[in-house]
Amino acid sequence: MTSLGADAPRFSQDDFATLAMRHHGVSGTLTPLSSERDQNMMLRDERGRAWVFKIANANENPALVDAQIAALRHVQSVDPLLPVPHVLPTVNGSDSAMIKAADGRLHRFYAVTFLEGEVAGACRLDAADYRRIGAGIARLGRALRGFTHPALLDRRLVWDLREAAAALAKVDCLPEAAPAAEVTHCLGHFTTNVLPILPGLRAQTIHGDVHGHNLILGPGNAIAGLIDFGDLIHAPLIFDLGSALGDFIARPEGAADIMLSMVEGYNSVTPLEEAEIDVLYDLMMARQATTMVILAYRIAEDPEFPPYLADHGFGAPEAFRALHAIGREHSTALFRRACGLPPRRSRASVGELIERRKRVMGSRPYVFYDPPLHMVKGEGVWLIDAEGRRYLDCYNNVPIVGHCHPRVIGAIDHQMRILNTNTRYLGEQVLEYAERLGASTGGALTACAFVNSGSEANDIAWRMARAWTGNPGFICQDFAYHGITEAIDAVSPSAMRQGETPGHVRTILAPDGYRGPYRHGTSDMAARYAGDADRAIASLAKAGMAPAAVIVDSAFMTNGILAPLPGYVAAIFETVRAAGGLCIADEVQSGFGRMGEHFWGYQHHGVTPDFVTIGKPAGNGHPLGVVLTRPEILDHFCNQTAFFSTFGGNNVSAAAGLAVLDVIEDGDHVRQAGETARYMFAGLRNLKARHPIIGDVRSAGLAFGIELVHDHADLSPAPQETDRLVNLMREEGLLVGTEGVHGNIVKMRPPLIFQTGHADLALQMMDRALARL
Structure with missing residues (x-):
């Protein structure tokens, strides 16, 4: 259903009453419910029980109803406390029935439980409510994570933001008062610059339409229902949050607070990846832009099109203008703040950073290399600077199993989300860690x-x-x-x-x-x-x-x-x-x-x-x-x-320590460190034989000292040449340090994950640097 038109079913209330009795054996008072392209009515019987009876659009694949019903059951099995509707079987035990309209078209007819409460769009919400909503959207995404259905894999849906080109082609349908130029630019930017990024993001089955009228709130604004799975689709996970933000921000006032709170709530359940954060603003803007275009097109094509979407604030030009005014940079900074990430700053020069550092960290900046390096990322044995250049790190002994090891990061992140307190409370992690350390000493x-x-x-x-x-x-x-x-x-x-x-x-x-x-x-x-x-x-x-x-x-x-x-x-x-x-x-x-x-x-x-x-x-x-x-x-x-040390032995530290032990044990890194050390040491001795300035080469396992001297007889140290060599090696892409009383020893301490292939690279870079010395 890629057409911008809706073409919703138009059955009478009497038709609904007849169908409800015939297929489900229930009767009661019927109340029409809003729907974009299906037709829904709520039926409440004399005992107060209520259901939503739904007639699906004839233009859509009938299997999509099966997918929705299967998704509801999947969510109920994975997260039973997540409030989603339950399916009401027909009198013959089926999930749905096929019915024929007066024009001869066939529709699927089915029923689900009605979830009591108020639609979120009609409630007064504060920051805590938006955090709760964000967390609820993430919980729903997590519950759908393992669900797939063939009907969803090739579904074409106009509300899918990947169909933005269809909306872009109809921008001329916008009324005169709409910000047509800004909408055109937004959708053009999205199709040209954002669409190519989307295939690299996490994707799964998503709800596709969590907005203020598909979310039911109960007492205290607790989430009482996540309803209407009619836009279920396989798409980037971040679409649910982006679309929800675009729909919930219906006016300029408080837009920044909504963005901050909802993303904070979502991230508390499902941590966002930086690539997802980077496109979130564009998703919000594209949602609002496509909504404006779709509504304008439908009103132009069908003057009788139900106005409920516009009446509820969807596609409001004021909201679009508000987000446009906030801008991508400020919005992304808000999102990063909500996720606990530092703001992205404009790249400063090394000189500027040194001067800032002197002002706040002392006039003697203790930094490596000349000029110093501005590092922004670490991956295993590599460090990456602000220009994107990769350096083989043979110096930093702290990340012993490599920079940003995913198992260690995962253990820290997982435990931080559960509990982090001190050893005045009982805890198993610190005991297990202590026991394993003690065992490593032979008892x-x-x-x-x-x-x-x-x-x-x-x-x-x-x-x-x-x-x-x-x-x-x-x-x-x-x-x-x-x-x-x-x-x-x-x-x-x-x-x-x-x-x-x-x-x-x-x-x-x-x-x-x-x-x-x-x-x-x-x-x-x-x-x-x-x-x-x-x-x-x-x-x-x-x-x-x-x-x-x-x-x-x-x-x-x-x-x-x-x-x-x-x-x-x-x-x-x-x-x-x-x-x-x-x-x-x-x-x-x-x-x-x-x-x-x-x-x-x-x-x-x-x-x-x-x-x-x-x-x-x-x-x-x-x-x-x-x-x-x-x-x-x-x-x-x-x-x-x-x-007593307040933070010593806390849950998160113990989890990190256990993860490091696991990585070393599972990777057999003690044995491998010895093998790699012997390989590297042999390579360093070969360099010594070819470069007379090397007086001695020493190895304490995966730690190496290369002592530079002017004369092999009197061992006169060469500290200036050592400093120059370290900087030449940095230029080659190899990071090492200096050591010793005379400052004439090159110190190398690669992480345990250092392998013979890395050793070959390091030896080649060191050889080239020595040749330039």
């Missing part, structure tokens, strides 16, 4: 304290160590980094721009076999480096202190990524424990399988720490930090202080 460390970051985790581990030992001393590696709290900044010498190491802290030599005092090939190298712990402990003792803890990053990231030196960490731990201290394994960067073979970095050293601390990658970027320790240590600490 050695099964008690968990939940916080929000690695810095906090290290801070709490330090406090626990002090509470357990009663000692004040803290030992860390030279040039280590462990966080930003005051206590942990003290053991982060790599972050100190000035000043001395605090009096209770002692640093020990990093086991650097390339540049340190004991080089590769030195006998007892591990014991010689570990012996420095004796010096640190003696220094503490001289100051009247004993160590509470030593903290170790298993991959020695800030020291330039040092491969595990057998026996070194074990000797350090033994020495510190003998002096009364405990041992902290900072696994923020080295854990979760990054080093391959084992889940935790410390397991590569053959040790069991007293604490494991995690952050950053635990939630793939979601703020999640955990301290794993022995139950007696946690209990001792909690007996001394009322430890």
